Amino acid sequence: MTSKSHWKLLALALILVVVMVWYSISREDKYIEFFYFPISEKKEPCFQGEAERQASKIFGNRSREQPIFLQLKDYFWVKTPSTYELPFGTKGSEDLLLRVLAITSYSIPESIKSLECRRCVVVGNGHRLRNSSLGGVINKYDVVIRLNNAPVAGYEGDVGSKTTIRLFYPESAHFDPKIENNPDTLLVLVAFKAMDFHWIETILSDKKRVRKGFWKQPPLIWDVNPKQVRILNPFFMEIAADKLLSLPIQQPRKIKQKPTTGLLAITLALHLCDLVHIAGFGYPDASNKKQTIHYYEQITLKSMAGSGHNVSQEAIAIKRMLEMGAVKNLTYF
Numbered sequence: 001m002t003s004k005s006h007w008k009l010l011a012l013a014l015i016l017v018v019v020m021v022w023y024s025i026s027r028e029d030k031y032i033e034f035f036y037f038p039i040s041e042k043k044e045p046c047f048q049g050e051a052e053r054q055a056s057k058i059f060g061n062r063s064r065e066q067p068i069f070l071q072l073k074d075y076f077w078v079k080t081p082s083t084y085e086l087p088f089g090t091k092g093s094e095d096l097l098l099r100v101l102a103i104t105s106y107s108i109p110e111s112i113k114s115l116e117c118r119r120c121v122v123v124g125n126g127h128r129l130r131n132s133s134l135g136g137v138i139n140k141y142d143v144v145i146r147l148n149n150a151p152v153a154g155y156e157g158d159v160g161s162k163t164t165i166r167l168f169y170p171e172s173a174h175f176d177p178k179i180e181n182n183p184d185t186l187l188v189l190v191a192f193k194a195m196d197f198h199w200i201e202t203i204l205s206d207k208k209r210v211r212k213g214f215w216k217q218p219p220l221i222w223d224v225n226p227k228q229v230r231i232l233n234p235f236f237m238e239i240a241a242d243k244l245l246s247l248p249i250q251q252p253r254k255i256k257q258k259p260t261t262g263l264l265a266i267t268l269a270l271h272l273c274d275l276v277h278i279a280g281f282g283y284p285d286a287s288n289k290k291q292t293i294h295y296y297e298q299i300t301l302k303s304m305a306g307s308g309h310n311v312s313q314e315a316i317a318i319k320r321m322l323e324m325g326a327v328k329n330l331t332y333f
């Protein structure tokens with residue numbers, strides 16, 4: 001090759017790099033994945049009790065006695081008093097809850113209980129999972145926690161196909177439980193209001209459905225086995241709000257700030273697991289109005305206006321957990 005064509009090639013490569021950098025800055029997620037190398041598929045060493053140790057540094061020791069899922073005995077025999085109303089406690093919703101607990105279950109499955117060390121991954125719904133090729137890595141964890149209606153079918157290469165736990169609420173239950181889950185996936189209800197208990201009861205016991213009281217129409221038919229349904233202890237919502245976001249728990253009616261379901265899932269994982277990794281977390285910058293936020297649909301940050309989340313505060317909380325080594329990130333942050 002002549003030295004002239006050499007220079008031409010070099011100049012071309014330089015222009016390409018400049019364009020890519022410019023594009024990655026203007027569209028954030030779009031080209032960043034070119035510079036991103038997924039972590040190796042080798043299993044991380046897992047130390048029993050490690051996540052619990054980290055959790056106690058963040059959340060204190062109160063959480064040690066708390067069950068992950070609400071139990072019938074605590075409402076049937078003793079009527080556990082709760083300081084807060086939903087979503088931070090069960091005060092005032094006890095009767096509805098009792099009916100739900102009578103038809104669902106609360107146990108942690110033997111397949112999780114029997115593990116010597118629980119390796120968990122919390123899969124957020126963020127766009128940065130797209131083209132990540134992390135599916136194989138995600139499937140290797142003992143416990144894969146997914147959120148809301150995040151699809152698996154058609155995205156296996158990027159997000160995996162295993163779902164051990166899926167957190168949801170009525171308005172986010174628009175997924176086919178049979179297609180997007182495994183036969184033994186635990187469906188964990190995050191209750192925000194008393195009507196959420198009412199909805200799950202009507203669905204599971206095939207009672208007359210209620211349409212009012214939701215910000216979005218929940219499914220009217222939802223084919224799941226009640227024994228796979230669990231009710232998340234609202235204590236985890238309380239400590240996520242209090243310890244991670246410093247939110248006031250008793251808020252004036254109109255503000256209603258709350259953690260995202262993803263942050264709640266990380267809080268849960270730090271109490272259920274020994275090792276906690278995360279993937280697909282992170283929102284675009286507020287000024288980035290065009291960037292799509294999910295790996296599976298084209299919507300922007302605008303869709304979240306009015307949903308009571310402070311995503312920049314959450315990013316600070318996640319960074320803190322990453323820095324102290326409480327969690328590790330499989331994508332970039």
Ligand SMILES: CC(=O)N[C@H]1[C@H]([C@H](O)[C@H](O)CO)O[C@](OP(=O)(O)OC[C@H]2O[C@@H](n3ccc(N)nc3=O)[C@H](O)[C@@H]2O)(C(=O)O)C[C@@H]1O
Nearest residue numbers: 124125126147148172260261262263281282283293304307
């Ligand atoms: C319109 C609206 O209310 N959107 C909310 C949606 C919506 O209700 C469901 O998707 C419906 O199925 O749910 C939320 O969240 P969503 O279902 O979008 O995402 C689940 C969790 O993934 C993390 N995430 C998501 C996108 C992104 N770019 N970065 C992220 O870190 C977040 O931790 C997020 O919680 C929710 O429940 O938290 C929060 C969103 O505000």
Ligand SMILES: CC(=O)N[C@@H]1[C@@H](O)[C@H](O[C@@H]2O[C@H](CO)[C@H](O)[C@H](O)[C@H]2O)[C@@H](CO)O[C@H]1O
Nearest residue numbers: 169171192214215258260261305306307308
């Ligand atoms: C009082 C009321 O229903 N408020 C609704 C919010 O709960 C809801 O936020 C959504 O509420 C969900 C619980 O139901 C989750 O917290 C979700 O992350 C959050 O985005 C927004 C959605 O745009 O609509 C308001 O009218």
